[in-house]
Amino acid sequence: MSDHRSEQQAQRRELGAFLRSRRERITPDQVGLPLSARRRTPGLRREELALLAGISATWYTYLEQGRDIRASDQVLGALATALRLDPQERGHLFRLAGQPLVDAPGAPEPLAPEAAAVPLLLQPHPAYVIGGTYDVLSHNQAADDLFPHLIGTEDRPPNFLRWVFLEPAARDVLVDWEPEARGLLARLRTLAGRHPGEPRYTRLIDELTAASPEVRSWWPRYDVQVRHGGRKRLRRPERGVVEYAYTAFHLAERPDQTLVVYAEV
Structure with missing residues (x-):
């Protein structure tokens, strides 16, 4: 047996061991699966992880067993999201699988300073600017009060899709x-269709699919919808249910970026 083939086999075994170690550290309750008294192995079962990643359980088993199969970058990205891997x-994972890391997180979507200032000028009306993937690129204090826990990190802005589906x-x-969430997902489908294969969309879709049972159920239905204005009923602390009218304005230079302004009805 050639040294090259031996190295490939060793790398496949290492890939399988790495996947298994990361699968075993995730508990079912972390991904919304019911606990079972009959569960004898730590972490997720292979079938459960395959379901979360949207791939065949048999195919995933072959991958974990170190068989001679090749995973695409889309499959690796889905596995990385389902396994909650850090950068x-x-x-x-990508190096062990022999794939270049083409789906690495990129820089935040740029927003012109003039557009970023508009929500601040509209205070006390809740207002924000969202990008194509529903990243919140700019918002005012009134919007922050209206949508609690809509927060980002140093390297990732707040995101309305993550907030709606992943924030309790x-x-x-x-x-x-439910109708609000379904409509939001349909609008993401429309926008993603304009940017097929673009990493910032595939990353978000993979993340939501892995973490949300509703997204796993609704995304395959291919519902589509354009961004628009309308009305929403929002529950406010100490005030109860308040109805708002909201209007969406697309930015002339960046049509995927949208200014949204709310007003009480």
């Missing part, structure tokens, strides 16, 4: 959560 672990407070704030 270093994600890079390690959203289901209390949005009185009509």
Whole structure:
């Protein structure tokens, strides 16, 4: 057996061991799966992880067993999201699989300073600017009060899709959560269709699919919808349910970026 083939086999075994170690550290309750008294192995079962990543359980088993199969960067990205890998672990996964890390997080979507200032000028009306993937690129204090826990990190801005599907407070704030969430996902489908294969969309879709059972159920339905104005019922602390009218304005230079302004009805 050639040295090259031996190295490839060793790398496949290392890939399988790495996947297994990361699968075993995730508990079912972390991904919304019911606990079972009959569960004998730590972490997720192979079938459960395959379901979260949207791939065949048999195919995933072959990958973990170190068989001679090749995973695409889309499959690796879905596995990395389902396994909740950090950037270093994600890079390690791609290297073990022999794939370049083409789906690494990029720089935040740029927003012109003039557009960023508009929500601040509209205070006390809640207002924000969102990008194509629903990153909140600029917002005022009134919007912050209206949508609690809509926060970002140093390297990632707040995102409305993550807030609606992954933040528990959203289901209390949005009185009509399900139709609002379905419409939001349909609008993401429309925008993603204009940017096929673009990493910032595939990353977000992979993340939401792995973490939200509603997204896993609704995304395959291919519902589409354009961004628009309308009305929302929002639950406010000490005030109860308040109805708002909101209007969406697309920025002339960046049509995927939208200014949204709210007013009480």
